[in-house]
Amino acid sequence: MSEVNANYDEPWKEALGEYFEPFLRFFFPKVHSLIDWSKQPKSLDKELQQITASSDSGLRIVDKLFQVWRSDNRETWILVHIEVQSQEESEFAKRMYIYNYRAFDLYEQPVISLAVLGDERNNWRPSSYGYNLGGCEVSLKFPIAKLLDYEAQWQDLEKSKNPFAVIVMAHLKTKATTGNSQQREQWKWSLVRGLYERGFERKDIIKLFQAIDSMMTLPQELQQSFEERLNRYEESRKMPLLSNMELRGIEKGAVQNARESVMTVLRLRLTEVSPELIDKLNNISDLSVLKQLLEAAVTVNSLGEFQQSLERITRPDTEN
Incomplete structure (x- = not known):
């Protein structure tokens, strides 16, 4: 994975x-x-x-x-x-x-x-x-x-209704699960479920869900499993706060923002981005890939170097 x-x-x-x-x-x-x-x-x-x-x-x-x-x-x-x-x-x-x-x-x-x-x-x-x-x-x-x-205050964080208690918990568990995507998926589910159980208002659940979802990145297969679990949970509680359409909209917005960030950095640091390169970026829908490309856009010294990074990052993994 x-x-x-x-x-x-x-x-x-x-x-x-x-x-x-x-x-x-x-x-x-x-x-x-x-x-x-x-x-x-x-x-x-x-x-x-x-x-x-x-x-x-x-x-x-x-x-x-x-x-x-x-x-x-x-x-x-x-x-x-x-x-x-x-x-x-x-x-x-x-x-x-x-x-x-x-x-x-x-x-x-x-x-x-x-x-x-x-x-x-x-x-x-x-x-x-x-x-x-x-x-x-x-x-x-x-x-x-x-x-x-704040790790020593975890129980207090779980009880707090301050939005930043949630952000801190997500940050700490994202750090703690580096290299262990399955454990991260478990913690991500636990934190998102806690949004419902603490009694946050709908708008805050959606905003904090976006923060957790964006920070605690998962491989595509685990992200899909996470969303299926969330849908089942909402159905069982009859609380469809985050519909499939909203989940897809959140993901779509994040992907588009990531694409625009890559193109903006390239334009500011290097030169005008070619239509061919724009087309390639617009065909990428994997948020984790776009984040890697953003890091490349910040560090490369030429569009040629970025093209090489693009080919390397998007090349299918043939070793597994």
Whole structure:
């Protein structure tokens, strides 16, 4: 059975955009208490692009920037930086500092930088950056949330109705089942079933299902088995919240977004994409293949190299 790459970036980014208030309430309650939630936070995606434009930090980064208002009616910007690399990165704290001062320099507003560490190294907990030279001292301290710490709180996560309890559980079990697709399918089913049993509203079940389904990637045969089990469960409970049509629509939307991401990266990094290459990409419907092609699009140095990667990734496996 072929192994597929997990997808952490998109589920985290989507969840942050949809559930920003629960995010702060779950991970950073002190920051949450500073904000006047009667005023709608504003997502600043264009402004964030200016701040991170020259970053070469790669795919395993999720950044979001929000404009909020404090309880004293003052405007504040919150820069949320989610690190989901599986390995320790020496430049992480420095990058947090750079993004913080760029945001302040560009917009002259107080900036709160926050980091969620989703890696697998328990002792890696960067929370500050600074230097002292010739009497000049510069420093930044920033709050962090380490996802590994929540493994010891699993029972609390199972009881919580905060959407990010579900996201954390999915993240931890996706990491824990790397290389074991059958175990991942079992955990994926358990987490999705829990959405119904916790009493989430229909719209939240669908959004959180999308996050779990996108993050906890499975080989096609196991994904089909998972969906069949979900259909049987809904029929037995007479709760058809996620119909076959909705499941297919979710999958179709994810595939189309993945195709567009590959083409956008190729256009930005290399040159205009040929109609022939567009046709090839449009004929690919396997989400795991498209995610591999997206990684290739980010790393190759020419369209020729990408074509070679495309042929290698889509070549039928003749060894098994």
